[in-house]
Amino acid sequence: HHETEDGHHGSQRVAQDVDVEHHVLGQAFRACGANVLLAQFPLRLADAVIASPEADGRADAARTAATAFVHKGQLDRAQDLYRWSDTRLSRLHAALVSVQQGKLADAESLLEAPGNGEPPTLVTAATAALVRGAIESVTTGPAAALSTLSDAAETLDPVGRSLFLPDTPAAVGALVGMQCGELPLAEALLDHAVKADGGGRTARTRHLLLSAWISMLRGDTETASRTLNSVGGELSARDWLFSVGLRAGIARRSSDLSALRDIWADVREAVLRLRVDLFTILPFAELAVAAARVGERERLAHHLRRARSLLATLGDPPLWSSTLHWNGLHAAVTADRRDEAAEHARALSRFADHSDYHQALADAAACWIDALGGAVDAERVESAARALHTAGLCWDAARLAGQAAIRTTDRSAMVTLLESARALQTGATTNTPQPASRPDxxxxxxxxxxxxxxxxxxxxxxxxxxxxxxxxxxxxxxxxxxxxxxxxxxxxxxxxxxxxxxxx
Known part of the structure; x- marks a missing residue:
């Protein structure tokens, strides 16, 4: 399905002919391309194609409509259409949706289902690897998942520009990389995908939003804002959610409470209509902190309960669960809920052995709990903050050191921690210079x-x-x-x- 700028106008012309032939329905729907995302008519046309036994391209129409529903955040509807389409590619897309919904057994079954004699194309090979990588992010760990997703991205390269996809290996790889401290790898995947235009216009928007998210995590709010502004205003529901999460996250990291209140007023109603899945935990977790900041935590309580239930169904995979607990910790700190903050810190400590990144989160969380109780160990805080900085969470690192400085009664420790916070904010370190040594x-x-x-x-x-x-x-x-x-x-x-x- 090639993405065409004039697809919507073509579909309107078709709509004027009420006596359209069945085979023309299929041709017209294929002409709609990416406009199926933003216009309701192409989806009505798809429904007509699917319902017409003699129409051309019914399976393709179902798959393309299903993909549009993924972008709209309507995964149950997408799942129904993918399964009805029943091509090898549709089953693989259904498997990816199953991972998002926390149905790992379904995903594995769909991935391993025998083909219908269809040729082993680059698209199906790349999509199968994408599904495997998504499963590995839950069951195995970040290293295996990132390797598989990188291979999937490379396989998709030669054919990716002309496709309308529910998601891309680069986007899922970036989500995995951001949640295990592999920001350079996540950035490399996204940069290549943007340059190669993999997945066309709709995927480009997603790739740019995720690139902006990486900049935000590093504390580079200027680059994050610039990238976000380059995306434009016409967004699918899923992209809108990431866009809103970015706007809120940038305002929070810029200490702009007025902007945060304005953003929240704009989205507080609309966000309730969206559903949580594995790939949207990141923006919902960020919005949870924003909700706490403006005093409306209950607005997202239902979404957060669904997120916790989804992760519990998957066995609380550290890679995906840590984001919810890290942001949950900060939401609890903001709302002055110390017992709740301690629960999140304990959860993060259970994930500490998963990777260096998760160890850094666990150590930092423990320092936050100590600081809330007025017990600040400056050396321990500095060490934890540097580990966050190394993992790419530069703003979080500076904030930990700064908040610990405010909460200590030891003037010497306060001065040391404030200097550390300033250095971490600018990307420097506070380590005392040591004689050069050979790396191990x-x-x-x-x-x-x-x-x-x-x-x-x-x-x-x-x-x-x-x-x-x-x-x-x-x-x-x-x-x-x-x-x-x-x-x-x-x-x-x-x-x-x-x-x-x-x-x-």
Whole structure:
């Protein structure tokens, strides 16, 4: 389904002919392209195609309409249409929706269902990998999920521009990356998808919104606002939710309570009509903090209960659950609900072993609980704040140090923590300079060491990939992870660090 600017006008012309032939119905619906998202007529046309036994392209019409309903946040309706369509691609899309709804067994069953003799296209291969990656984010962990989703994104590259998709590997990969501290990898996936125009106009909007979210997490509200403003105003329900979450998050991080109140007044009614799924926990969690800030926590209580129930059905996967608890902690702190804040901190401590990122959240949460009780250990707070900063949560890091400084009665600790907060806010660190030392080669996995050796020898990513029988994109992702782990601020610095490591 190619996205066309004139699809809506074409559909209006078809509407004028009440005696339209069945086969013309199918042709007209296919001409609507991405406009199915924003106009009601194409969806009525789809319904006519599906209901007409002799119409052309009934399965395709059902799948495209189902995809529109995913963007509208109506997953049950989408699921019905995908299953009725019953092509291999429709079943894979239904599997992805099942993951979003917390129905993992259904997703796995749909993923493994035998085909109907359909050819193994790039689109079905990429979509199958997307579903596997989404499942792995729940059952296995971030490393496996990100690897699978990166492969899915690369597989989709040659054909992605002409497709109308319920979601993309880049978008799901970014959601996973943002919730496990892999911001450089999430950013690389999104940047490539935007440049390649994967998924067309509708996917581009989603990719830009997620890119803005990464900037917001880093505390770069200026870039986040600029990217958000580039998106435009005509948004699907799902994109609108992310847009609203961004606006609220930017206002909160800018300490602009007046703007936050205005945003909340605009959305407080509309947001009630949306439903929570696995891929919308991020904006709902951000809006939960905004609701606490303006004194209307009850407005989102139902959504948050649904989110907790969904995650419980999935076994409380750390990658997705930690976001809800981290933001829940801050909503509770804002509302001065200490017992509730302590519950969220305990939940985060249970996830601490999942990854370094989750350990950072757990340590920071413990520092927040201590600070609420007036017990501030400056050294422990600084350590926790630096770990948040390393994970990419720069604004959260500075806020932890700043709030601990306000709450301590020790003047020396207050001065130290305020200096730390200022440094973390600007991206610096408060570590006392130490003599230069050789980095520990054990920080690299065996595969990363192989990649590093070839990169420092001057090979391109494609040449490295050819040598190691992996894709250039996978090489790029290995390099992004090494850069984050080593704390390198430039390519030159990274190469110098890697050169030292591979010669030890």
């Amino acid at each position: 080669s054990s920080v690299l996995s065996e595969r990363e060491r192989q990649v590093a050796e070839l990169v420092v020898s001057g090979l391109t990513y494609r040449q490295v990939g050819d040598r190691l029988f992996i894709s250039a994109k996978t090489v790029e992702h290995h390099v992004a992870r090494m850069r984050q782990r080593l704390g390198a601020t430039s390519r030159a610095e990274l190469l110098a660090e890697l050169r030292t490591l591979v010669t030890t």
